Amino acid sequence: MLLSGNESSTYIAYKLNDILFYYPITPSSPMSEDFEKKALNGEKNIWGRIPLYEQMQSEIGVAGAIHGSLQTGVPTTTFTSSQGLLLMNSAMNRIAGELLPTVIHVASRSLGYQGGNIYGDHSDVMSLRHSGFAMLCSNNNQEIMDFSLIANTLTYLLRVPFIHFFDGFRSSHEIVDVKLISDEQIVKFFKASNFNNFYYNMPNNQFPAIRGAIYSSDIGFQVRETINKNYDRLPIILQKLMNKFEKLTGRSYKIFEYYGEKEATKLIIIMGSASECVKEAVDIRNSKYKDCGVLKVRLFRPFCVDFFIKEIPKTITHIAVLDRTKEIGAVGEPLYQEVCSAFIKIYSNKKLNSNFPLIIHGRYGLSSKDFTPNMALSVFNELDKKNPKNTFTIGIEDDKLGLKYTNIEFKNDLIEVLFYGLGSDRTISTVKLIINNIFKKKLYTQTFFEYDARKSGGITISHLRIGEKTFSKPYKIKIADILVCNQFYFLEKYSLVDNLKKKGILLINSSFLENKFNKVISPLTKKKIRDKEIKIYVFDADFISKKYKQKISFIIQIAFFYIMEKLEKRIFNNSKDSLIQDTIIADIKKSIYLYNIIKTNEPIKQFKQSKNLKELMSENLGDLIPVHKFRKDAIWEIEPTYEFEKREYVDKIPMWNPNSCIQCNKCVFVCPHGAIRSKIITKKEKKNIFYDFNSAIALDDNFQFTQNEFIIQISPNGCVGCELCIEVCPTSNEDEYSIDSLIQIEKKQILEKEEGKWNTFNNTIVESQKNKYIDKIKNTQFIDPLFAFSSACAGCGETAYLKLLTQLFGSRLYIANASGCSTVYCANLPSIPWNKDTNGKSVVWSHSLFENNAEFGFGLKLGIQSHKKQAYELLSTLKYDNIKKEILNCIDFEKQEQIVNKLNKTLLKKENCLNSKKLLKISDYLIEKSLWIIGGDGWAYDIGYGGIDHILNKKEDINILVLDNEGYANTGGHTSNSTPLGAKMKYSLEGKNISKKNLGLLALNYSHVYVASIAMGADAEHTLKVFKEAEKFKGPSIIIAYCPCITHGYNLKYGIEQQEMAVKSGIWPLYSFNPDNLIINKNPMNIYYEPDLSFLNKYLEKEKRFTNSIYLIELYKDFIEKQYKKIKNIQDFYNLK
Structure with a gap:
């Protein structure tokens, strides 16, 4: 059966547990999703029960819940990764100390060090090797299934809990054929577990006992040593179970398993999926030299020296130990330390008959860096040397420690295919459909998917x-037989022809058909195609899909099988409407064109050889960047790299018609990507511009004509086609006779001209109207945003809030950002969507973790205060009390900046004064900073709620902005405590x-906190008012912002x-509570909505997450009435007061 590693793990975990506690984290979340689906489908475990499943507010909660459940004797599990595993650490110590049996399944993933990272390595599990949990590693999807059963059996037999881990993404998301273990086999094998002894013999009221007592110093040491025998016996019993498993299934395993020549002299020791790559390298090398082998490590904790040394040939003289983690400051990484310690122990006990082998160690595969047989061969080559490197890295360009390797293509009988697509364009879904059709015909497949951190719009590469x-080939395809490209502009951007073998096939989805195709590809690409003799097939999937009313995934399947002649006849044979289907397929095939690239004398453009880091990363060439090119401290300077994030896949973009525009600037305000801008310029300035811009006579706030010109300009490659601007435009679709101010037009018709106009508009037309009287939304939009062209989804409901923040508070902004969607689109290298103002200043953006963002922001605030205090003290020391007084009395932040700039010029003249130099370094802190703690509802309502509550209970001037899209969007749309009643999500x-947590009402329990609920699309002016009030308020503030999301359906x-x-329906309230009003004897609670239940059905019916709107209407009526009454009661309370 075709299964991913995650599915293989869940298959067994579901059958051998009664309860699952979980919390979403990539890449382990699909395991919990699969568990939930099985339960909803009524599947039963081996005891005939449907397991319970419960989402917790964080992994800390998960671990605590598991601990409690295990205390009652109920089999309980979880799935996790990365920081999630580390948050369980303390509870895991207790679980292991109390000998409570469980298996935690981990799709191992990098921890965050210099920055956030969703990719795979062993840094998470290796950080828990002290926890007391046994650690069992699976190398492939079959082992994941098999070891899940073995670990679940052994944990009850010895009462030692297990971490069962496998490589995140590489194994967790790879799809291969896995042989299922039947229920009968599971029951038969699990009988050895002594499970009933655990299930029926835990303390209860009839047999009372206490657990978790406090130990005194006189007995603590002794108690800690009581569990030794359980761990000492574990390797022996594990091997016996593996032997028993072989008799049951025919699949043989060892806790340490050697593969290679019997009298080998060179050995690589490794664990995880990379061991399969080393195995392939061993076969290649031994075909010539017959001198090497690989030792696969499966049981890492407890590390059994006797089993370890028994498996290694006595002829071994040179060993390389490879770790998929980095341990700063240690003699070596964890596996290397264990190997060295094992040999020392054997040698000191005189159990080693031969000489002590030479042992070197290396790091590989961090953050999912690919590891290939070629790399393994280079390690063996290093062992050949007289003086090999003691410590090395492999797989990266490392000037000091790196081993060089050659990418040799080894012949095989496989068809290797690469699929390039965009996140959410259904390329991955298509590949899954293709492999299912291939698998039905008894062919073997291996599929691996590369993602980036974005939930849509990011590049995806599928390896088939x-x-x-x-x-078994757990590494990426470098050079393919066939390459399928679902986005035409990828062809040039990523030089895709380089990834094809000679005489390979390129299948490309493009609207440039017939003669147009030859015209739109570069001379360099044409030359590569001719030199490699590549066949090109072009088809327009969007056009074909509309014509035949079929899904694009269906069209791509047909096109793919069409070019693979051997497989073509095997597809869709089981269709009920085979005659109709055959007709459609035949017609679709006629729409697939085979092209010959015409040889021309076009000059080949010479691209610049020297590219900076972000340019290389944007072209998917990050693997070529050497270690020394990166900063050590993880700081990335803000520079105009946001241009890299402009996505060119949109066919139509809006064009502005000045004749019908009322100059409200609503289109500019709602644009999530800052791709549409407006400016006011003088007529004289317009004459000096090269391009002839469309313009209208500018209207003032009272809609009276002025002497200036009003311009709106769209960035054609920055626009992502969400159409929000068109929908919000007051002139759109007014009536059949009206002329729209924004109309959709084919981009290719106007691209070159409009891109030139955009560059002129953006780079040479200075912000001539710096209207700081920002009392209206219209006027805020004349200010250039410092946030634009992010990697957010088209139509994202979050980014316009951030854009507005930069327009209001500009380069005074400090942002502490929680993990989630906002982290990804705010700083997803190489694209940084932040820009500098005309003075070269910008936002300071920082990210720590998911769970601690409120506290992280609090630390930033106190740090800023400390610098500010020091700056004022230096002003006094330098006798600048007049400047100090001037700054303190100044409420205009722009004027503050002018005073500080003038001060800096004075300080520069005093080169020999130490205090002047010190003040010059920190004088910027004299300008009042605007600190915002920002994150999504998963952070604010769940994992970070405790931190938010703690910060609100302070009196520091901190602003919290909750971007509430009512679910864990970035993990793929999982439920949070903000998810509303009746909404269907993962x-x-x-x-x-149950109804969503009312975060606003909870915050209103503090009378000293500014609290507001906003929705910029419903009331833009209220949003502006709230942002300004919250920033002005000298205390904690929290704003909860409604954010539409693709997960809403x-x-x-x-x-x-x-x-x-x-x-309007009353589901989302609009209000603000401003404690400053109490000072001037005004009611602090202002309400800006009144529920009208007639809009309720219209709201619910629009969103696919609410599938039973008729049933929900009655429930929501009650919810809306109660919510409004609670908010009104607060207003009434202060009226009475």
Whole structure:
């Protein structure tokens, strides 16, 4: 059966547990999703029960819940990765100390060091090797299934808990054929577990006992040593179980397993999926030298020296130990330390008959860096040397420690295919459909998917291998037989032809058909295609999909099988409407064109050889960047790299018609990507511009004509086609006779001219109207944002809030950002969407973790205060009390900046004064800073709520902005405590059965906190008012912002309309509570909405997450009435007061 590693793990975990506690974290979340689906489908475990499953607010909660459940004798599990595992650490110590049996399944993933990282290595599990949990590693998907059963059996037999781990993404998301273990086999094998002894013999009221007592110093040491025998016996019993498993299934395993020549002299010791790559390298090398082998490590804790040394040939003289983690300051990484310690122990006990081998160690595969047989061969080559490197890295360009390797293509009988697509363009779904069709025909496949951190719009690369026999190649395809490209502009941007073998096939989805195709590709690409004799097939999937009313995934499948002649006849044979289907397929094939690249004398453009880091990363060439090119401290300077994030896949973009525009600037305000801008310039300035811009006579706030010109300009490659601007435009679709101010037009018709106009508009037209009287939304939009062209989804409901923050508070902004969508689109290298103002200043943006963002922001605030205090003290020391007084009395932040700039010029003249130099370094802190703690609802309502509550209970001037899209969007749309009643999301597939947490009302328990609930699409002026009030308020403030999201299940071009419906119906409240009003004897609670239940059905019906809107209406009526009454009661309370 075709299964991913995650599915293989869940298959067994579901059958051998009664309870799952979980919390979403990439790449382990699919395991919990799969568990939930099985339960909802009524599947039963081996005891005939449907397991319970419960989402917690964080992994700390998960670990605590597991501990409690295990205390009652109930089999309980979880799935996790990375920081999630580390948050369980303390509870895991207790679980292991109390000998409570469980298996935690880990899709191992990098920890965050210099920055956030969602990719795979062993740094998470290796950080828990002291926990007391046994650690069992699976190398492939079959082992994941098999070892899940073995670990679950052994944990009850010895009462030692297990971490069962496998490589995140490489194994967790790889899809291969896995042989299932039947229920009968599971029951038969699990009988050895002594499970009933655990299930029926835990303390209860009839047999009372206490657990978790406090030990005194006189007995603590002794108690800690009581568990030794359990761990000493574990390797022996584990091997016996593996032997028993072989008799049951025919699959043989050892806790340490050697592969290679019997009298080998060179050995690589490794664990995880990379061991399969080393195995392949061993075969290649031994075909010539017959001198090497590989030792696969499966049981890492407890590390059994006797089993270890028994498996190694006595002829071994040179050993390389490879670790998939980095341990700063240690003699070596964890596996290397264990190997060295094992040999020392054997040697000191005189059990080693031969000489002590030479042992070197290396690091590989951090953050999912690919590891290949060629790299393994280079390690063996290093062992050949007289003086090999003691410590090395492999797989990266490392000037000091790196081993060089050659990418040699080894012949095989496989068909290797690469699919390039965009996140959410269904390329990955298509590949999954293709492999299922291939698998039905008894061919073997291996599929691996590369993602970036974005949930849509990021590049995806699918690696598919097809063969007649079983095979294992857990590494990426570098050069493919066939390359399928679902986005035309990838062809040039990523030089895709370089990834094809000679006489390979390129299948490309493009609207440039017939003669147009030859015209739009560069001379260099044409030359490469001719030199490699590549066949090119072009088809327009969007056009074909509309013509035949078929899904794009269906079209791509047909096109793919069409070019693979041997497989073509094997598809879709089981269709019920085979005659109709055959007709459609035949017609679609006629729409697939085979092209010959015409040889021309076009000059080949010479690209610059020297590219900076971000340019290389943007072209998917990060592997070529050497270690020394990066900064050590993880600081990335803000420079105009946001241009890299401009996505060119949109066919149509809006064009502005000045004749019907009313100059409201709503289109500019709602644009999530800052791709549409407005400016006011003088007529004289317009004459000096090269391009002839469309313009209108500028209107003032009272809609009276002025002497200036009003311009709107769209960035054609920056626009992502969300159409929010068109939907929000007051002139759009007014009536059949009206002329729209924004109309959609084919981009290719106007691209070159409009891009030139955009560059002129953006780079040479200075912000001539710096209207600081920002009392209206219209006027805020004349200010250039410092946030634009992010990697957020088209129509994202979050980014316009951040854009507005930069327009209001500009280069005074400090942002502490929680993990989630906002982290990804705010700083997803190489694209940084932040820009500098005309003075070269910008936002200071920082990110720590998911769970601690509020506290992280609090630390930033106190740090800023400390610098500010020091700066004022230096002003006094230098006798600048007049300047100090001037700054303190100045409430205009722009004037503050002018005073500080003038001060800096004075300080520069005093080169020999130490205090002047010190003040010059920190004088910027004399300008009042605007600190914002920002994150999504997963952070604010769940994992970080405790931190938020703690900060609100302070009196520091801190602003919190909650971007509430009512779910864990970046993990793929999982339920949070903000998910509304009845909404269907992952982890609540039947609809959430409880109302969302009311974060605003909870915050209103503090009378000293500014609290507001906003929805920019429903009331833009209220949003502006709240932002300004919160920033002005000298205390803690929290703003909860409604954010439409693709996880809500509707076209986000209607996001503004949905916000209006949410507010009008009363589902989403608009209010602000401003404690400053109490000082001037005003009611602090202002309400800006009144529920009208007639809009409720319209709101619910629009979103696919609410599937049973008729049933929900009655429930929501009650919810809306109660919510409004609570908010009104607060207003009434202060009226009475």
